[in-house]
Amino acid sequence: MKLVFFLCVLCASVVTCFALDRDAFTFTRYDLNLRIELEQQRLAARGKITLRNDSAPPQKNAVLQISSSLSWRSIQWHGKALQFVAQPYESDIDHTGQLSEAIVTLPNEIPQNGTVELEIGYEGTIPLDTTRLTRIGTPREVASHTDWDQISKRFTAVRGVGYVAWYPVAMVSASLSEGNSLFDTVGRWKAREAQAVMRIELTAVRASTEAPLTVLVNSHTCKAATLDAGAGQMITADCTFEPLAFIVPAFLIANYSVLDRQVSSFFYLPDHKAEAEAYSKAADAVAPIVTEWFGAPREKAKIVELPDPSASPFESGTLLMTPLSNDGPKLAQMTLVHELTHAAFPSPRPWIYEGLAHFAQALYRERQDGRQAALDYMGLHREALLEAEKQVFVPSATSVASKPPTGQALITTFEEAFYRSKAAYVWWMLRDMVGEDALRKALAAYASEQDHDPAYMQHLIEAQAKRDLGWFFEDWVYNDHGLPDFRVQSVYPSKMPQGGYLVTITVENLGGAGAEVPVTLRFQGGNVTKRVKVHGKATAVIRIEPPSAPREVVVNDGSVPETNASNNTFKVPELLK
Numbered sequence: 001m002k003l004v005f006f007l008c009v010l011c012a013s014v015v016t017c018f019a020l021d022r023d024a025f026t027f028t029r030y031d032l033n034l035r036i037e038l039e040q041q042r043l044a045a046r047g048k049i050t051l052r053n054d055s056a057p058p059q060k061n062a063v064l065q066i067s068s069s070l071s072w073r074s075i076q077w078h079g080k081a082l083q084f085v086a087q088p089y090e091s092d093i094d095h096t097g098q099l100s101e102a103i104v105t106l107p108n109e110i111p112q113n114g115t116v117e118l119e120i121g122y123e124g125t126i127p128l129d130t131t132r133l134t135r136i137g138t139p140r141e142v143a144s145h146t147d148w149d150q151i152s153k154r155f156t157a158v159r160g161v162g163y164v165a166w167y168p169v170a171m172v173s174a175s176l177s178e179g180n181s182l183f184d185t186v187g188r189w190k191a192r193e194a195q196a197v198m199r200i201e202l203t204a205v206r207a208s209t210e211a212p213l214t215v216l217v218n219s220h221t222c223k224a225a226t227l228d229a230g231a232g233q234m235i236t237a238d239c240t241f242e243p244l245a246f247i248v249p250a251f252l253i254a255n256y257s258v259l260d261r262q263v264s265s266f267f268y269l270p271d272h273k274a275e276a277e278a279y280s281k282a283a284d285a286v287a288p289i290v291t292e293w294f295g296a297p298r299e300k301a302k303i304v305e306l307p308d309p310s311a312s313p314f315e316s317g318t319l320l321m322t323p324l325s326n327d328g329p330k331l332a333q334m335t336l337v338h339e340l341t342h343a344a345f346p347s348p349r350p351w352i353y354e355g356l357a358h359f360a361q362a363l364y365r366e367r368q369d370g371r372q373a374a375l376d377y378m379g380l381h382r383e384a385l386l387e388a389e390k391q392v393f394v395p396s397a398t399s400v401a402s403k404p405p406t407g408q409a410l411i412t413t414f415e416e417a418f419y420r421s422k423a424a425y426v427w428w429m430l431r432d433m434v435g436e437d438a439l440r441k442a443l444a445a446y447a448s449e450q451d452h453d454p455a456y457m458q459h460l461i462e463a464q465a466k467r468d469l470g471w472f473f474e475d476w477v478y479n480d481h482g483l484p485d486f487r488v489q490s491v492y493p494s495k496m497p498q499g500g501y502l503v504t505i506t507v508e509n510l511g512g513a514g515a516e517v518p519v520t521l522r523f524q525g526g527n528v529t530k531r532v533k534v535h536g537k538a539t540a541v542i543r544i545e546p547p548s549a550p551r552e553v554v555v556n557d558g559s560v561p562e563t564n565a566s567n568n569t570f571k572v573p574e575l576l577k
């Protein structure tokens with residue numbers, strides 16, 4: 001308390017300590033000039049940003065946060081220096097685990113919806129930094145495979161919000177040690193900035209004239225040039241994100257060569273031409289299934305190599321940063337199916353954009369090795385999904401005081417386990433329900449620029465499938481009703497007078513989300529599968545007529561994610577003679 005009081009007195013001249021609202025302003029425009037000195041690992045930025053007050057009260061102060069390895073040099077309004085207090089602010093939205101926060105006194109109060117344009121300057125270094133991970137116990141070696149962002153002479157890769165705050169942002173502190181706090185905070189920020197425009201003019205300089213450098217930015221509109229810099233090298237790129245649309249703006253600078261093909265470009269590091277060629281072959285192999293399902297790619301997928309062979313891949317938009325491995329075509333093909341689907345099927349909604357790209361991977365596995373191989377691939381998503389649902393879906397009965405379960409509806413979620421893993425299952429279930437033909441036609445009718453209504457996709461699929469899917473979208477997309485939990489409640493076999501059997505099966509769903517699930521009856525000499533719709537907390541009955549004595553009933557082949565798969569088999573007792 002003493003410390004808070006002391007800090008308050010310290011900054012009382014420029015800021016009212018307790019009135020600070022870090023979420024008040026949305027940043028609507030960035031116009032930044034970046035100078036990057038590779039040998040010194042330095043970044044210096046000058047430019048303009050526009051802030052809009054999205055809070056109800058008028059705001060006299062604005063918060064600007066950048067990585068703690070950078071420092072504020074100037075903040076001006078119409079050429080006039082503004083007073084600001086710079087302070088460290090702990091937050092895991094940056095790899096250093098800390099931000100340089102400037103609390104700026106604005107020239108006048110900005111009313112609700114009012115905007116202010118500031119001229120800013122900041123600089124510092126961006127070295128490799130794993131602090132936010134090592135301080136929660138991750139070994140440094142492991143952490144550097146995830147937080148690989150850095151500016152350095154040989155290899156530079158810097159991702160934006162959630163990794164390195166290389167451009168100003170403002171949000172409340174997020175911590176990796178508090179469940180989903182980081183995902184939530186960064187996700188909310190991305191959603192607020194989805195309509196923002198960012199322009200960067202980047203100049204990278206290197207004193208040496210070793211192998212020529214390439215600069216890559218994950219924006220659709222980029223003009224790059226190599227300039228003569230006397231004894232060294234100077235390259236520039238002028239790029240615009242219009243709008244940012246959930247993209248994490250990132251730049252890479254390294255000695256890349258490019259293998260440019262019809263549907264994709266591969267940027268590879270020295271001596272890795274063979275790996276790049278293997279990936280390009282993989283792209284050729286998977287292009288037909290992508291086109292068949294999602295149409296022809298509208299732009300090229302860009303695959304950019306990371307030098308650390310153990311680095312975690314990162315994708316944003318149609319650019320994928322990944323180590324290129326040369327151990328068999330399977331991994332490369334799965335990677336390329338995903339990226340080409342992005343290039344073919346843009347959508348502003350993560351559950352559609354990412355969900356379909358993962359669904360495409362399952363489709364490809366099925367095409368290669370059959371349905372079980374696809375379900376095995378989907379199974380890799382199951383653990384993450386079960387864990388995520390457990391975290392957001394705590395039954396309220398456990399504690400009166402605990403918040404009611406809100407879940408993570410696919411339509412609004414920022415969490416990867418939902419918009420990737422759960423969404424992949426949702427697409428797979430939709431295909432099982434409405435059939436391949438209807439789903440493909442619905443996807444062909446989708447236009448991302450017309451996707452304003454959350455129910456747009458539902459209506460497109462219903463129009464092709466000629467059936468009501470409202471119940472399914474309510475349980476899986478518009479709300480989070482958790483997952484189903486199927487069990488075979490009872491099986492009644494009886495002998496038919498004309499031969500054969502009639503088996504009446506009751507399936508119960510103990511979970512909250514309804515689904516159409518396959519039920520397989522095994523009998524002497526074969527098996528038969530039928531699908532049955534079981535709403536949440538409900539039962540459904542189906543009848544199957546096998547030619548010989550029934551032996552076993554199994555509900556769910558793994559195509560519907562459920563919380564407990566250990567109660568899905570029912571041994572049929574031998575019939576009384």
Ligand SMILES: [Zn+2]
Nearest residue numbers: 315338354357
């Ligand atoms: Zn993706």
